[in-house]
Amino acid sequence: MPTLLMCFDAPMQSWGTRSQFNSRDTATEPTKSGVVGLLAAALGIPKAADEDIQHLAALRMGVRVDREGVVESDFHTVQNVPNTQGQQHRTAVTKRFYLADALFLVALESDDAPLLDRLHNALDRPRWPLYFGRKAFVPTRPLPSHGLPGEHQAITQRPLDEALTLHPWLENQPHIRTRHRPAPDEPAQTWLRTVIDAEPWILDVELRHDHPLSFRPQQRAFAPRAVHTGHIPLTPAMVSNDAA
Numbered sequence: 646m647p648t649l650l651m652c653f654d655a656p657m658q659s660w661g662t663r664s665q666f667n668s669r670d671t672a673t674e675p676t677k678s679g680v681v682g683l684l685a686a687a688l689g690i691p692k693a694a695d696e697d698i699q700h701l702a703a704l705r706m707g708v709r710v711d712r713e714g715v716v717e718s719d720f721h722t723v724q725n726v727p728n729t730q731g732q733q734h735r736t737a738v739t740k741r742f743y744l745a746d747a748l749f750l751v752a753l754e755s756d757d758a759p760l761l762d763r764l765h766n767a768l769d770r771p772r773w774p775l776y777f778g779r780k781a782f783v784p785t786r787p788l789p790s791h792g793l794p795g796e797h798q799a800i801t802q803r804p805l806d807e808a809l810t811l812h813p814w815l816e817n818q819p820h821i822r823t824r825h826r827p828a829p830d831e832p833a834q835t836w837l838r839t840v841i842d843a844e845p846w847i848l849d850v851e852l853r854h855d856h857p858l859s860f861r862p863q864q865r866a867f868a869p870r871a872v873h874t875g876h877i878p879l880t881p882a883m884v885s886n887d888a889a
Contacts, residue, residue, distance in 0.1 A: 646754055648801050648808045649761045650790040651768065652815050653749040658714065659742070659778030662855055669741040671716065671778070674708045674840050675751055676855040677870055679778060684764055685860070689772030692860040702857050705754040707805045707841035709877070711815040714747025743782070750790060750815055754805035761800055765789055790815065809839055814883045826884050833878030845871040 653675055660672040660679045681701045690697045718740055726737040755761055768775075768788040776782050789799035790812070801808050814837075816822050825835045843850045856870040 646756050646804050647758050647761055648803060648805045649753045649755075649764055650799055650801065650808060650812060651751040651753070651788045652786050652790040653747075653751055653777060653784070653788070654786045654815065654817075655777050655782055655784055656746065657717075657777075657779075657782045658744045658747055659782060660744070661778065662853065667737060667739045669739065671742045671744055672855075673714065673716070673744065674710055674747075674838075675749055675777075676853070677702060677706055677842075678855045678857040678867060680706060680751060680753075681857050682860065683775055683777075684767070686773040686775055687764065687767035687771040689767075692862065695859045695861070698857055698860055704760075705805055705842045707752040707754070707809050707839060709750040709752070709809045709812075710747075710838040710840075711750055712746065712748035712821070713838070714744030716742055717745045718742045743778070748815055750809065750812060752805045752808055758800075765799055806841065809841070810877050812883070814879060822884060825879060827879060827881050829881050833880060835879040836876040837879055839875045839877055840872050841875070843871050843873040847871070847873065849873060 658671075658675075659669070660674065660676045661669055662672050662676055663670050681698060684701050685692075685694075685698060688697075690701075692698075721739045721741055723737050723739055725734045727734055753761065753764070774780070775784060775788065777784065801812075803811065814822070816825075827833050827835065845852070850871045850873050852869040852871055854867050854869050856868040858866040858868055
């Protein structure tokens with residue numbers, strides 16, 4: 646089953662899961678709703694197109710954390726905030742969290758190869774601007790994750806779990822690559838966290854309420870999603886095959 650691989654790299658990213666009122670949180674890796682929203686923007690799908698949104702959400706998703714980010718926060722001033730009666734508009738200060746210096750390999754698996762081709766082309770030439778949670782958080786690298794010629798292309802024929810295990814490490818900072826480069830004859834010292842869609846009856850899964858059903862303004866709807874969190878070793882082959 647083919648898999649589309651994407652590189653999510655930016656100085657700042659924000660993947661809210663429980664954002665409301667004066668506090669806007671972020672997950673420590675991309676959410677399903679955030680990735681689907683980005684894909685919809687690339688394709689030019691409007692927020693009211695529920696059927697198209699749900700079709701994208703049906704893709705199986707996996708994330709490999711190639712560099713763990715640091716959760717930071719900042720403050721925003723919001724004007725014209727109504728009270729509970731919708732009156733006496735005021736100015737409020739909101740606290741918003743984001744990830745700094747995070748790097749992710751995001752994989753989407755589907756038996757619909759033409760859809761993955763459409764997504765790949767749209768990510769290269771998006772209909773609307775792409776960003777990671779906030780309009781100011783734009784990608785620093787092309788999203789389709791191009792590795793080496795041949796097997797490590799943005800669309801691979803490997804299944805999602807295998808692709809996350811074998812795709813070259815996306816880290817492009819030389820001092821980090823040198824520090825974590827494993828010796829060929831020694832066991833891996835660095836492990837990369839993975840978060841992968843799973844069947845809800847499998848052991849050791851957790852539910853996340855980020856499977857989008859609708860992005861309609863004031864009517865956003867989400868369903869629970871089962872994910873399995875694991876770790877894969879950073880091997881010499883993943884480091885020597887530079888995907889940066």
